[in-house]
């Protein structure tokens with residue numbers, strides 16, 4: 001008997017992709033928002049963290065550098081990235097981030113942190129190897145761990161603990177299969193900035209269990225507190241630490257897909273692993289060449305001063321954050337302290353029983369034309385279903401209007417829930 005071949009019959013997606021998809025951020029909500037926009041509905045987007053999309057300009061010197069080098073950028077770059085760009089990153093780490101031993105050969109460039117995170121996890125993990133990831137945290141790290149057939153071990157960072165990890169319970173989560181500890185600082189989505197004592201504690205756990213540190217510091221310059229950023233690597237000179245950063249956030253150039261990973265380690269430590277990273281990087285030939293030409297200009301002193309001004313009073317990031325928190329404080333059902341870093345607020349919503357921010361975010365988009373991210377997208381902790389992540393990048397009037405609509409929807413849900421008017425069901429708005 002001849003078997004009938006049906007086209008597409010075998011196109012079943014890999015199981016590990018489905019596992020990774022559970023942690024996805026650009027889910028159906030973002031797609032729906034885009035469709036509504038295309039249909040002409042004005043949407044206030046407090047969803048994705050893209051400063052360029054909110055009209056925050058990049059320094060003209062960086063754009064000039066890009067325009068001038070566009071012809072040079074036609075060819076493949078080295079797999080590790082252009083030497084001039086790697087030199088600029090190494091210099092940045094040596095002079096501004098107090099890591100005096102970093103050289104260009106410790107720096108690898110890629111198409112954003114997103115590509116480098118996958119590449120470096122792929123080079124590390126065998127099936128079943130465990131990775132400790134912050135919960136809540138940026139879901140890419142859990143997604144990629146799953147994609148590499150690794151096992152995600154979330155470490156809770158509850159609001160009751162200032163969105164910081166409980167170091168004792170973290171230590172108990174590490175076992176014989178644990179290979180790496182992911183740290184995100186400042187933290188997306190909570191906006192927390194972890195202090196040096198917390199970082200020291202994390203390093204001690206990694207030291208005790210022989211873990212590789214993966215430190216995602218893409219928001220390192222976006223801080224609203226006076227103390228300077230402390231790179232995790234500076235506290236872990238005896239460990240292999242990979243520090244991730246790039247041009248997507250403070251430099252306002254996410255479309256360039258320009259990121260770096262810097263490996264710091266005592267001499268000889270991690271040699272075989274870093275060689276594996278290099279061979280994987282060579283397989284994809286090299287990162288996008290154009291974006292690399294922006295790196296020296298973006299890390300120059302004037303561009304960094306220009307970027308720092310955004311977080312100071314009067315700067316766009318400062319203003320949007322202030323507007324968000326003033327508006328949040330006016331809504332009786334929302335509660336959140338201003339974030340110390342990043343451009344995200346993570347308020348807790350006083351939702352009627354049985355409602356989660358998953359449903360809330362969908363109704364918010366459909367009924368109030370506001371896109372915001374439900375807390376469940378950032379971790380597995382059940383409590384997260386009452387939080388909403390709001391990007392504080394939009395102009396203050398838009399941010400304020402979006403948060404008022406959140407308050408309105410909340411009031412409507414309570415009215416539906418109790419069958420009474422908001423006036424009797426809920427405290428009055430001040």
Ligand code: PLP
Nearest residue numbers: 049112113114138188246248259
């Ligand atoms: N890491 C964190 C914590 C992020 O929030 C994001 C983007 O939002 C990324 C990495 C992605 O960075 P990139 O644009 O360099 O891929």
